Amino acid sequence: MKRLQFAALIGMGLILVGAGIARQPEAQAEGSATIKGSIHFSGTAPTREPVKMNADPVCQQQHSSPVLSEEAAVVGPEGELKNVFVHVKSGASPAASAPTQPVTLDQNGCWYTPHVFGIQANQPLEIVNSDATLHNVNAKPTTNQPFNIAQPVKGMKTTKKFTKPEIMVKFKCNVHPWMSAYAGVVNHPYFAVSDEQGAFSITGLPAGTYELEAWHEKFGTQTQTLTVAEGETKQTEWSFRAQ
Amino acid sequence: MAFFLALFVCGAAGDSDAAEPPKVDLQVGKAAYQRYCARCHGVLGAGDGVDAKRFYPRPRDLTLGIYKFRSTVSGTPPTDEDIYHILAEGLPGTNMPDWKHLSEETRWQLVYYLKSLSPAFNENPPQPVEVAADPGPKHADIKKGRALYEQLGCAACHGSSGRANGSSAAGLVDDWGLPIRSADLTQGWSYRGGANPRSVMLRFLTGIDGTGMPSYSGAISPEDAWHLAYYVETLQEKANWNLIAHPMAVEGPLPTTVEDPRWDSVRRTDIRLRHVVDNNGTWVSAPTVKALVLQSMYNKETIAFRLTWNDPTEDAVETVDSVALLLKTPQSQGDMLSLQTWPYDGSPVLDICLWSAKTKEAVEAVAAGFKAVGTAAVRSQRESQAEYKDGQWRLVIQRPIEPPASERASALSQKGLTAIGFAVWDGAYSSTRAVSPWVELDLRNNVKSDE
Numbered sequence A: 001m002k003r004l005q006f007a008a009l010i011g012m013g014l015i016l017v018g019a020g021i022a023r024q025p026e027a028q029a030e031g032s033a034t035i036k037g038s039i040h041f042s043g044t045a046p047t048r049e050p051v052k053m054n055a056d057p058v059c060q061q062q063h064s065s066p067v068l069s070e071e072a073a074v075v076g077p078e079g080e081l082k083n084v085f086v087h088v089k090s091g092a093s094p095a096a097s098a099p100t101q102p103v104t105l106d107q108n109g110c111w112y113t114p115h116v117f118g119i120q121a122n123q124p125l126e127i128v129n130s131d132a133t134l135h136n137v138n139a140k141p142t143t144n145q146p147f148n149i150a151q152p153v154k155g156m157k158t159t160k161k162f163t164k165p166e167i168m169v170k171f172k173c174n175v176h177p178w179m180s181a182y183a184g185v186v187n188h189p190y191f192a193v194s195d196e197q198g199a200f201s202i203t204g205l206p207a208g209t210y211e212l213e214a215w216h217e218k219f220g221t222q223t224q225t226l227t228v229a230e231g232e233t234k235q236t237e238w239s240f241r242a243q
Numbered sequence B: 001m002a003f004f005l006a007l008f009v010c011g012a013a014g015d016s017d018a019a020e021p022p023k024v025d026l027q028v029g030k031a032a033y034q035r036y037c038a039r040c041h042g043v044l045g046a047g048d049g050v051d052a053k054r055f056y057p058r059p060r061d062l063t064l065g066i067y068k069f070r071s072t073v074s075g076t077p078p079t080d081e082d083i084y085h086i087l088a089e090g091l092p093g094t095n096m097p098d099w100k101h102l103s104e105e106t107r108w109q110l111v112y113y114l115k116s117l118s119p120a121f122n123e124n125p126p127q128p129v130e131v132a133a134d135p136g137p138k139h140a141d142i143k144k145g146r147a148l149y150e151q152l153g154c155a156a157c158h159g160s161s162g163r164a165n166g167s168s169a170a171g172l173v174d175d176w177g178l179p180i181r182s183a184d185l186t187q188g189w190s191y192r193g194g195a196n197p198r199s200v201m202l203r204f205l206t207g208i209d210g211t212g213m214p215s216y217s218g219a220i221s222p223e224d225a226w227h228l229a230y231y232v233e234t235l236q237e238k239a240n241w242n243l244i245a246h247p248m249a250v251e252g253p254l255p256t257t258v259e260d261p262r263w264d265s266v267r268r269t270d271i272r273l274r275h276v277v278d279n280n281g282t283w284v285s286a287p288t289v290k291a292l293v294l295q296s297m298y299n300k301e302t303i304a305f306r307l308t309w310n311d312p313t314e315d316a317v318e319t320v321d322s323v324a325l326l327l328k329t330p331q332s333q334g335d336m337l338s339l340q341t342w343p344y345d346g347s348p349v350l351d352i353c354l355w356s357a358k359t360k361e362a363v364e365a366v367a368a369g370f371k372a373v374g375t376a377a378v379r380s381q382r383e384s385q386a387e388y389k390d391g392q393w394r395l396v397i398q399r400p401i402e403p404p405a406s407e408r409a410s411a412l413s414q415k416g417l418t419a420i421g422f423a424v425w426d427g428a429y430s431s432t433r434a435v436s437p438w439v440e441l442d443l444r445n446n447v448k449s450d451e
């Protein structure tokens, strides 16, 4: 019997649980192997500049202390690297259908949450404005269809889909030039984003040999190839350096 | 018979879109493209023609399939009619000319050829945005439109009075990484896609792809969209373009302030300004100051000018906003002199009255360049008063009609025309200045002579 659960740890702790088990079993993880990883940055971490939000008082009012930029790279005390998107680049068969459960991209405090996330091709992406100010969501994929939509009202939701795999799709807001987010669009459920501890975990893999790719917005991409058996958990180590 | 009828109908309609588009023949389109378009848009359409760098905005990279002026949902390609319309009308205010002189057949073949340049046209079909019936100007709710303008955050980029001075305006970059300016909505003549309510509505419903201006389709109901569009139309000021200005003759003292109510009764002359490109011939910034409004009054001795121009930022500390009034000297009267190229090595001197937002003073001198004014041996101070408000400078400067010989400044003719020119600097972009053509001041009309 296939185990049908997977958990993708996305950015700021958003957890997606595979949905629609009965209706679309093939859409979700099919095995029981796990790949864990720990991602480090070696070298001097770039300083995270405080973001100047004075262009919009609504943004400024929501933060009592300055927000530090996520763009430059979020590096922990031991070099733990957050916001790395890891996915199975080859070796996994495409899911027959995408989850119907949407991934949420929230604009809150004039900030995208999460900053980096994964989504499956054709899975709904729900874009939410939690701020009482105008955001525009300017998505700039090159393989998928681009869009640039205004969300002027608090609580507004727009659902979009990317139909083809694409690493990565950039989102930005032109009203608040400091706002950016990245989505990794893949056609299977085997992906994860590293957390504050630089850790990630891809679960539910069938036994096999996989090429894994890790992407960071400033430090580029890396790949590793490894083989896992059913039920096995393998630990991987990744090290990025300034380019 | 039907065929002849169709021909007859479209012939009568002249330049209309009603004509039946011809059969696709990419060879014809390609030949026309190479002949008319390649020098700007590049041989392969990548926007890299030989002339490309001189222009702001840059000619479009047509291989990306990103079109600004559409009737379709953000991210979907334009309809054939959208592209045809652009070719017929051009994009006023940019270097993209209209192609009215080409036959309809050629224009359609160009449309097909442009579509063949980008895969975007095969990937997604054009998807027109939903448009409601036009309520007409009588039934448009301007008050509602104004409220929507605020609610929808148009002001963040365009400013609450529409003068391109919103809080997010300064940092905007387009999808090609070049700085871009939101449109000054008070300058209806500068809208590229048309200033009528229908065009304006399509702009904000579809978004202007590539520029950061988002699509509001889904954020506003199709009915409300008309109210907003009619409101935007009310922001547009009517320009009175002219290269001859008729100052108003008055008895007694002239206004010394920008607020003097007498200015309200003085006719405005609108003057287009063109930006002087930096030495490399490429754009370092998006042009901001595009036009200047001249008003003037004079009595027997003195003339007062009120200059009004829109500049999104007040810069009065480091790099400063400033303006120069330029007169030819008696020696250079007949010269063919363009302010686009002046000053150059060995160029003739001009009479320059230079006002700066930092000093709030106007200094006049005869000099061979703008910088030389401050150090000229003979300089005269002119009375001036200025005010910056909500994206707009207003400045009053007075000067004698016939300055005393000791000042060596140029006199204004009361018997003929006197050429006057203007240069404007936006301190936020001090590397470029905007200059006017020569405008003729006519002080003959209302001369009240006491002879």
Ligand SMILES: [Cu+2]
Residues within 6 Å of the ligand: A110, A134, A135, A136, A173, A174, A175, A176, A179
């Ligand atoms: Cu925003």
